[in-house]
Amino acid sequence: xxxxxxxxxxxxxxxxxxxxxxxxxxxxxxxxxxxxxxxxxxxxxxxxxxxxxxxxxxxxxxxxxxxxxxxxxxxxxxxxxxxxxxxxxxxxxxxxxxxxxxxxxxxxxxxxxxxxxxxxxxxxxxxxxxxxxxxxxxxxxxxxxxxxxxxxxxxxxxxxxxxxxxxxxxxxxxxxxxxxxxxxxxxxxxxxxxxxxxxxxxxxxxxxxxxxxxxxxxxxxxxxxxxxxxxxxxxxxxxxxxxxxxxxxxxxxxxxxxxxxxxxxxxxxxxxxxxxxxxxxxxxxxxxxxxxxxxxxxxxxxxxxxxxxxxxxxxxxxxxxxxxxxxxxxxxxxxxxxxxxxxxxxxxxxxxxxxxxxxxxxxxxxxxxxxxxxxxxxxxxxxxxxxxxxx
Amino acid sequence: xxxxxxxxxxxxxxxxxxxxxxxxxxxxxxxxxxxxxxxxxxxxxxxxxxxxxxxxxxxxxxxxxxxxxxxxxxxxxxxxxxxxxxxxxxxxxxxxxxxxxxxxxxxxxxxxxxxxxxxxxxxxxxxxxxxxxxxxxxxxxxxxxxxxxxxxxxxxxxxxxxxxxxxxxxxxxxxxxxxxxxxxxxxxxxxxxxxxxxxxxxxxxxxxxxxxxxxxxxxxxxxxxxxxxxxxxxxxxxxxxxxxxxxxxxxxxxxxxxxxxxxxxxxxxxxxxxxxxxxxxxxxxxxxxxxxxxxxxxxxxxxxxxxxxxxxxxxxxxxxxxxxxxxxxxxxxxxxxxxxxxxxxxxxxxxxxxxxxxxxxxxxxxxxxxxxxxxxxxxxxxxxxxxxxxx
Numbered sequence: 024x025x026x027x028x029x030x031x032x033x034x035x036x037x038x039x040x041x042x043x044x045x046x047x048x049x050x051x052x053x054x055x056x057x058x059x060x061x062x063x064x065x066x067x068x069x070x071x072x073x074x075x076x077x078x079x080x081x082x083x084x085x086x087x088x089x090x091x092x093x094x095x096x097x098x099x100x101x102x103x104x105x106x107x108x109x110x111x112x113x114x115x116x117x118x119x120x121x122x123x124x125x126x127x128x129x130x131x132x133x134x135x136x137x138x139x140x141x142x143x144x145x146x147x148x149x150x151x152x153x154x155x156x157x158x159x160x161x162x163x164x165x166x167x168x169x170x171x172x173x174x175x176x177x178x179x180x181x182x183x184x185x186x187x188x189x190x191x192x193x194x195x196x197x198x199x200x201x202x203x204x205x206x207x208x209x210x211x212x213x214x215x216x217x218x219x220x221x222x223x224x225x226x227x228x229x230x231x232x233x234x235x236x237x238x239x240x241x242x243x244x245x246x247x248x249x250x251x252x253x254x255x256x257x258x259x260x261x262x263x264x265x266x267x268x269x270x271x272x273x274x275x276x277x278x279x280x281x282x283x284x285x286x287x288x289x290x291x292x293x294x295x296x297x298x299x300x301x302x303x304x305x306x307x308x309x310x311x312x313x314x315x316x317x318x319x320x321x322x323x324x325x326x327x328x329x330x331x332x333x334x335x336x337x338x339x340x341x342x343x344x345x346x347x348x349x350x351x352x353x354x355x356x357x358x359x360x361x362x363x364x365x366x367x368x369x370x371x372x373x374x375x376x377x378x379x380x381x382x383x384x385x386x387x388x389x390x391x392x393x394x395x396x397x398x399x400x401x402x403x404x405x406x407x408x409x410x411x412x413x414x
Numbered sequence: 415x416x417x418x419x420x421x422x423x424x425x426x427x428x429x430x431x432x433x434x435x436x437x438x439x440x441x442x443x444x445x446x447x448x449x450x451x452x453x454x455x456x457x458x459x460x461x462x463x464x465x466x467x468x469x470x471x472x473x474x475x476x477x478x479x480x481x482x483x484x485x486x487x488x489x490x491x492x493x494x495x496x497x498x499x500x501x502x503x504x505x506x507x508x509x510x511x512x513x514x515x516x517x518x519x520x521x522x523x524x525x526x527x528x529x530x531x532x533x534x535x536x537x538x539x540x541x542x543x544x545x546x547x548x549x550x551x552x553x554x555x556x557x558x559x560x561x562x563x564x565x566x567x568x569x570x571x572x573x574x575x576x577x578x579x580x581x582x583x584x585x586x587x588x589x590x591x592x593x594x595x596x597x598x599x600x601x602x603x604x605x606x607x608x609x610x611x612x613x614x615x616x617x618x619x620x621x622x623x624x625x626x627x628x629x630x631x632x633x634x635x636x637x638x639x640x641x642x643x644x645x646x647x648x649x650x651x652x653x654x655x656x657x658x659x660x661x662x663x664x665x666x667x668x669x670x671x672x673x674x675x676x677x678x679x680x681x682x683x684x685x686x687x688x689x690x691x692x693x694x695x696x697x698x699x700x701x702x703x704x705x706x707x708x709x710x711x712x713x714x715x716x717x718x719x720x721x722x723x724x725x726x727x728x729x730x731x732x733x734x735x736x737x738x739x740x741x742x743x744x745x746x747x748x749x750x751x752x753x754x755x756x757x758x759x760x761x762x763x764x765x766x767x768x769x770x771x772x773x774x775x776x777x778x779x780x781x782x783x784x785x786x787x788x789x790x791x792x793x794x795x796x797x798x799x800x801x802x803x804x805x
Contacts, residue, residue, distance in 0.1 A: 126559050131642060153640050158583050159574055163642040164555040168517050168728045169607055178608045180725035183550055192549050194679045216560055217569045217805060249544050251522060251554040252643020259725040288585045334571035334650040337559045414608060
């Protein structure tokens with residue numbers, strides 16, 4: 024039997040207990056919980072087959088009562104002795120995509136980001152925000168099948184682009200490959216077609232949160248996106264962190280959103296606070312270049328889910344929605360390189376080299392932490408990937 | 415034993431043989447083939463468990479060699495005697511959604527439709543087509559979980575809208591509920607992330623085609639769609655016909671697309687013809703109001719799939735992509751009511767009543783036929799649904 028040591032300053036203390044899908048050499052992927060620098064094999068420790076599966080979906084579908092019950096059991100479990108064969112160190116496991124992604128929607132909920140991109144993409148417009156932006160959380164559907172786990176290399180996409188001075192479009196590898204530092208929210212319990220999820224019912228439906236990197240080929244996106252929105256400029260890959268931090272672990276992180284003026288329509292209002300005080304950090308080749316503050320996000324994830332379903336669209340176990348790039352008001356809080364380098368006009372120095380957009384071989388890691396229930400902080404881990412040359 | 419009668423003028427002769435998922439009273443959904451006015455239970459007739467499943471996905475994933483082999487076997491089967499308990503009349507079966515939808519993408523491939531919508535949505539622009547339109551098949555991702563089978567009633571969606579003269583947006587049931595008459599294409603064999611599917615490889619990957627109705631709430635769409643494209647205005651429902659006509663049955667329907675000028679980039683070129691001579695008819699409350707010609711579509715489905723994957727995005731068994739509204743040059747060939755009634759300014763008379771957009775209780779049925787291999791025509795059946803009041 025083992026007692027798992029938890030360092031005092033661990034971001035994975037008993038107030039966190041995120042779920043993920045792991046394997047060890049020669050074994051099938053299954054559900055685990057991270058505690059300190061260890062992973063607990065839940066199927067083995069709890070003897071419950073819902074955890075002997077390659078995704079969290081079956082467990083998530085069981086609903087909030089069960090999420091609370093399992094969290095209580097896991098809290099007791101990790102406070103005592105656990106069978107040796109149910110415990111692994113994080114260095115001995117491989118992490119996998121934690122969920123089978125159903126529908127994937129990406130939002131655009133940071134006022135700073137939307138304003139910056141408006142200035143860059145539509146400089147002719149007097150107001151960088153579109154007229155609808157403060158009335159509804161603008162979002163679009165993305166490609167579920169290219170959501171990948173942290174650690175999966177990203178092949179530079181090829182596609183069409185046409186610069187303002189080009190007579191005809193050209194085809195080739197993107198020359199403006201970018202990141203978007205976001206949080207992603209995972210739906211555990213869906214809602215049938217014809218119904219909707221009010222903001223105050225968010226915690227009944229949303230299981231937890233991950234860090235999300237919405238890789239973006241800005242040159243492809245700029246040429247294609249009118250009038251039906253981004254497609255190829257985004258659909259080649261979206262990376263998420265392997266540990267899903269339960270909403271139940273984020274109670275201490277809940278804050279008000281910034282003041283929403285004008286007051287949103289009633290279907291976007293609620294009594295529950297679902298702003299989240301999450302701090303992100305983006306490392307580019309090992310150097311932190313920006314620290315986007317989730318607390319600044321204009322629209323809450325509860326409002327995003329309410330909006331997604333208000334027309335009667337079904338929600339499903341495994342639905343994933345991204346917040347959109349998180350950008351604070353300061354330059355070193357901007358969550359995309361196109362903003363950080365102002366469209367490539369203001370390069371940044373990264374590990375001694377000048378950068379605007381991503382070069383082959385570059386590596387990006389986004390990490391995030393939030394206040395925990397015990398007065399310290401809890402971690403989301405990181406989403407990390409390296410850029411490979413175009414094929 | 416039974417010999418299935420096939421009337422001479424049947425749209426479901428041996429040159430068609432579409433696949434669907436059916437059930438009879440008290441039995442589980444399983445794969446069938448339609449012949450004349452009968453459905454053959456394939457699991458029972460061929461003794462192959464790949465057909466004893468509630469979707470076509472497992473069969474589709476087996477690849478084109480297998481699609482050819484099964485088609486040959488089914489052709490032999492329906493030309494002889496079949497065990498009585500493997501044959502049902504179409505009136506005795508319930509049809510289901512034939513595929514488990516993976517990613518759903520909707521295109522915008524009709525020049526007439528894109529021009530008409532450009533004139534209606536962006537009257538200030540001198541050119542109704544966006545600059546990218548003739549260079550790439552513009553498309554966007556839609557919501558997979560709300561793709562439903564023909565026969566499922568459509569609840570009128572509610573959402574935000576803001577007319578040009580409204581000071582603030584309002585919330586309520588859509589007052590401009592519309593259809594889009596499209597063809598949908600189903601991916602049988604996907605492609606892994608990092609690879610792409612050239613236009614000439616289309617038949618190796620695309621299993622077949624269905625009729626698709628992309629229900630659209632024009633008022634919600636008009637307010638939300640800038641800059642990230644349609645979302646709530648489309649995501650509440652997409653209906654497809656129950657019979658998937660195999661690409662193998664569409665050989666006689668293959669034609670050149672209209673001349674593409676300027677010549678598309680090489681990744682969109684191929685030697686194979688994938689224009690399709692499919693005639694659609696849209697019934698509104700029992701009266702045919704428009705006959706959209708698929709032959710007029712500017713971009714072929716092979717080009718759509720090539721474009722979708724050229725950035726390395728994965729394709730999956732069960733991916734569905736819609737062509738976009740099919741509109742011919744004539745008014746009575748327009749595949750959406752917003753075009754047919756010119757934004758509601760030119761009502762049409764339907765079964766003795768004036769109509770612009772859909773009213774509660776209205777019923778729409780879209781049917782389609784194409785030339786068959788034997789000199790006659792083959793049918794796609796229909797996609798039909800009724801509008802229920804908003805909840």
